[in-house]
Amino acid sequence: MSNEATLHSHQEVHGSLEHDQHGNGHDGHEHHGTFISKYVFSMDHKMIAKQFLITGIVWAIIGAFFSVLFRLQLGFPDTSFPWLSSILGHWAENGHIKPEAYYALVTMHGTILVFFVLTAGLSGTFSNFLIPLQVGARDMASPFMNMLSYWFFFIASLVMMASLFVQTGPASGGWTAYPPLSALGDASIGSKIGMDLWITSMALFVVSQLLGGLNYISTILNMRTKGMSMTKMPLTIWAFFFTAVLGVLSFPVLLSGFILLLFDRHAGTSFYLSDIFVAGKALSNEGGSAILYQHLFWFLGHPEVYIIVLPAMGIVSEVLAINSRKPIFGYLAMIGSLFAICILAFLVWAHHMFVTGLNPFLGAFFVLLTLLIAVPSAIKVFNWLTTIWRGNINFTPGALFSIGFVSTFISGGLTGIWLGNSSIDIHLHDTYFVIAHFHIVMGVSAFFGMFAGIYHWFPKMYGRFLNNTLGYIHFWITLCGAYLIFWPMHYEGLAGMPRRYYDYSTWESFKQFAGLNHFISIVVIMVFATQLLFVFNFFYSIFKGRKLTIANPWKATTLEWTTPIHAGHGNWPGEVPEVHRWPYDYSKDGVDFIPQTVPIGPNESEH
């Protein structure tokens, strides 16, 4: 990346910003913008980040609440909860959730958390917030597209929300929405209008992801400030970069899969349908392949899990280094493993399909490539461990959640090695073992990464701190709770207990886990309550939190802390600072930290 190009684009931003501020009659000057232009249709990446975050939090509460509801069924199959009938109406008669409602809740829980919370709420928030601030840009490459990205997400959210209230209920075929179940309204009540709304919402969501992703990539490639070469970028930015690349390359494939599904549903095509007898008659469709959809789905689906976890990895790397007062260990190896994960993520999708009748020879390649992806994951873990080794760790809530992330990423990543080996997967596929695996490695870890990010950058977002004590309570209960919930599930899976079952009491092979399910459900309720404590802390602290009095509270080296406490649109009131060094000069030559903006001294070696 030549400096010239960087400089040039830098001037362009300046120019376009000027235009924004003075040329736009109805918008007025940014700093005295109307409420609408400042808080609603804002083009400031910082405001858009907060919009993503708050929308994500709202969805997280809904999605998590759904899990409480269906865990009530699993944990207390014989107890009647009259209030369920009050909120769910005919979906829960006599205080018991019906199977149809159970599957709708499970499906919505998965969709909401995977896409709306851990994709939009995590990458959407932090890519938006940190990319311009940390690379030294005044905003995204296209602030307008960026704004559209949020509003497409918002409309997708509205459509999904609406689907909860239609008469036949929302989609209920699982977050993976496999046809023919998802294609045939006659096969499942959730595959009626609810499924159309689901597909519409997801299509809008894909548009939102593409608008966002293209913006993140072009901003990172073109709009870095002077001196910010690619290898001087913080690992957060590298992680967001690879996340965006994964999304831009794989979401369109998912969209194509959805469009074919829509055709099968309404246009009489047979992409996924063949030899089907449903509702008392044989359908005319022949020659389609239900497995084709799974290929299209998992071609996104696997990269998607890394879309979720890479931003968390980036955030954790940054927060751990800062709070250990040490450089991240193996910066280049960290980038290298992110890169390897990004490539391999596209080559392992069929490990979700070992038991579909996939050619065993083909399956063997997917075993090999899947276990290969564990190598870069292992490198990252060892590098994090070495980062805190001989550090001087300050346990901020952000640091605690980062340590928690490393713990859960280890626990959940190791079970991936079990599942990636097809011979073992043939037993464990679609059992609670898989539930345990991906909730620990993706669900809990990604949430921990997100919490680390929120606690760490909250002062930059709102000029106030979150309450620390509540943060500590939040962390310790959540960490213990997560393990109590998901660790024992491995045993259920080893016994072959299938996932997505409404009731196990008639099964001689699985009913011995009734007591365990009861226990898990109780912990779920307590952990859920603790998350509400966090939500309260979040909104309370926006208005009443302890005020930030210095610009750089964590003594960090990166550029976002060189902006004023309440940075306006454009981020830096004066020139964008120039960068002279990598972002990890902590405790170098006995100096606690050296900001990126400080030139390399005459006798100083670059890292």
Place this chain on the structure above:
Amino acid sequence: MSGFLTVLVIVLIFVVIFQIAKASEYVSILKGEKKARQQSNRINGFLMIVFLVLGLFGAYYCNDVLKDKLGPGAASVQGEGIDTLIAVTLAITGFVCVVTQVLLFWFAFKFQEKEGRNAFYFPHNSKLEVIWTVIPAIALTILVAFGLKHWFAITSDAPKDAMVVEVTGKQFNWLVRYPGKDGQLGSKKFKLISDVNSNPVGQDWEDGLNKDDFMSNEIHLVVGKPVKFIIGSRDVIHDVGLPQFRMKMDAVPGIPTTLWITPKYTTTDMRAKTENPDFVFELSCDQMCGAGHFSMRAVIVVETQQEFDAWAAKQKSQYELANASATPAPAAGADSTASKAVAIAK
């Protein structure tokens, strides 16, 4: 009323926690930020060790409580290899898990912020990085090698003398068809399916091979004899899950799949082994297939050849059932089973 009280109590607990949190913020201002920071680092550092110890003990305790609920191990020859592979993988990943978790929480505790401590500037070290790239790579290669060896063994063609059972999934039960005396399944077409005419899988009555095929609610297998399942579905995707045999295969409409196993123990053997007189082998549906998914259960009886022959001799062929009665008898139709599923749910 009790619901209201619960909410009230929870809200009260929230308020108390919040007041404490708020107060601790003021106290830290009074005490001085530095002191408060030292104190919170000491507490959290200590909790790191507490968590590590409790976590290791908890994992042990969890295993102790739950290991007896896993059943007595694989009940098929193929499954035994899978159990071995699981044991090897558990040994390797379990070791790595304990070591890394201990290091993580121990480092966190040991290197907590202390006055006078200086962090060690240690940005990279090629030797270390090569070591922890190569060692996992080797360990994984070993696991892949063992895994694939077994994978090819269990996905190979079934032995020639294997008995054949056809299993067809439908919402929400399993249709089991045996080839009868001729040992060959007759052909079928999905357009011929008719629940009212007792032809649930769409057998083609023109095909002579169909004359002796019989259907059953239970699956009967012979101990020690390889069995090949021919798996299909007539509506959505289901999955033939055989938890005790450690095997699984999707049932996909339009695309037949197969799997084969060799049962090692009879149902009676297993009752003795598990000391559970109610023990049965079960076929579970392992692919989300609609509202009755959780009720798609079939019982598998593993018995001696003699017992099997006696049972098979008693079965009426589906051809007879479908063509005997002049007035078509309503067989288990899609609707009646669906309502059964929901009935079970209640």
